[in-house]
Amino acid sequence: MSVTSNSTLAPKHQRLILVLIALFVLIAAGLLAAWGLRSQADYFYLPEDIAENPPEPGRAIRLGGVVQNGSIRTLNDGVTIAFAVVGREGNAVPVTYRGIVPDLFVEGSGVIANGRLAEGGTFEAETLLAKHDENYTPRELEGLSDEAMHEVLEESAAQ
């Protein structure tokens, strides 16, 4: 190689260039692998994935999304709840579940349901996991204006 025959390039610089090239190739390979995994490594299907590519009924899948506002209701048997899960594009999948729901299971919040699609297009969930979003807000401050929030903060700091 012309690089090695060029005596002005110190060995440590040769090594630096070599390592940087190796790192570049390595990161490219890692990105390529991650790209190849992109949908296989998803933990759940969104409602739009199910609308686009409906899985055969009875196959165990995970459905994730947001619990539609105003959709949670208890069915006539008194223990089964029904609600709708919406994705990013507004498609909704009706879900039924019998059992104890996690504390964080509320309307407008994220949920992941393990279960299978029934013949009628309803998703029958066996377990529910609540998904937390990236927002951390203290209980007292929710729904307060900025001024009121500062007052509360000062109060709590004074304690």
Added chain:
Amino acid sequence: MGIGTRDKDMHGFANPRRFLALARRLTPILVGVGLAASTAAILWGLIAVPPDRLMGETVRIIFIHVPTAWLGMAGWGTIAGASLAFIVWRHPLAALAARAAAVPGAVFTALCLVTGSIWGRPTWGTWWVWDGRLTSMLILLFLYLAYIALSQAVEREGASARLPAIFGLVGAVNIPIINRSVVWWNSLHQPPSITTGGSSIDGVFLWPMLIALIGFTCIFAACVLMNMRALLAQTQAEARLRRRAMEAEAGA
């Protein structure tokens, strides 16, 4: 035997005095600041911080979980950076720094997984799922264990210190994958709260968390420095023993 390679490695330790003097002075400062900051932040988080709107009291584990997650990744960053420096500049202290960061990094990664699991049970409703974030973090722990085993084997058998250095660089590929896992893939773990666009963590949680982050980082740095001093002392003691044995042999 590997004595030849060890002697070559010893070359750079010829005068680690400046490093030792610096490390000796820095260690107590880092331990003091680290313990004070992390204790203050955790107490603040346990006593003075209000409960979260959805998670309630369980949010308080954030003051341990986030710093341990950061140091799990920063620990491998230290290994990768030091490995790069070792391969390029052949400075033996760099190889030592990489080895010294491995055990603290592994401990913080394990703590991150444990605290995350404890947090996940009341919040998500499960101890563990195989989503992108949790799986890639578990892989990081396995990478640490492999690195520790490899560097110990290399030390014992006297193989080239470049071996663990290359492993340290290759393993660094996992770090951006951990960071991006919640963006690239649907996951149970929530997307990042702190991005270049700002933070979606309210100030009452953010400030104690940042102080805990600084405190834990100081403790981590102190562990690495102490570990480096111990490794140096071990190498010097071994060299001294070898020299004595050789002198005794020459005398007999």
